[in-house]
Amino acid sequence: MIDSTKHQGMRRHLVEQLRKKGITDEEVLSAIGSVPRHLFMDSGFESHAYQDKAFPIAAEQTISQPYTVAFQSQLLQVEQGQSVLEIGTGSGYQTAVLTLLGADVYSIERQHQLYRYSMRQLPKLGYRPKKLVFGDGYKGLPEFAPFDRILVTAGATEVPKALLNQLAIGGRMVIPVGAGTQEMILMVRISAKEFEKQKHGTFRFVPMLTDKN
Ligand code: SAH
Secondary structure (H helix, E strand, C coil): CCCCCHHHHHHHHHHHHHHHHCCCCCCCCHHHCCCHHHHCCCCHHHHHHHHHHHHCHHHCCCCHHHHHHHHHHHHHHHCCCCCEEECCCCCCHHHHHHCCCCCCCEEEEEHHHHHHHEEEEEEECCCCEEEEEEEEEEEEHHCCCCCCEEEEECCCCCCCCHHHCCCEEEEEEEEEECCCCCEEEEEECCCCCCCCEEEEEEECCEEECCCCC
């Protein structure tokens, strides 16, 4: 599969849809306009790749809906050169968007098949995350902490303490929390001990799983 002018046209249309749905961050919109989403999906879904929908990927997981990727990225407010920890690499699509926002991206995935896929696919398409890790995102990556931004792309039952501890002071974490449907939570670290918590609407993600389930 290649990235043709037809795909580029469909991406421009997708970006216009996201604008209409309320996404205003131009850097986020430009990243979505640039990443060939169809190259992160099964070839069977190629013609659907620029619909604003989630689709199945390997290991019974999903590639997030473009609106969700844009919404989470906008809420995260990534600045050039910041270190960003992503939990749930999945297809690697959101990882690619984060690298285009200028972040040093560390991303963890617990499904080996998806980890292998993104290890191959991201560099092949020219995206260079700092580190892709096969493991349990509930633990974070203490050896690379603190992170300026933390983005969780699976539904957690609570905000994991280990991740809060790895957030830099002044840093932002975006995490969907809840069983079934999730509330989009933004945690801002005010000081070593204080966090501000904001709620930003309801979404639906695949569950964030631990080693035990
Ligand atoms: N950003 C991805 C979203 C994939 S869905 C994309 O758009 O393609 C969420 C991903 O989180 C799944 O791939 C799932 O395997 C992964 N995941 C779930 N629990 C996890 C955990 N504890 N640690 C790391 N990854 C996890």
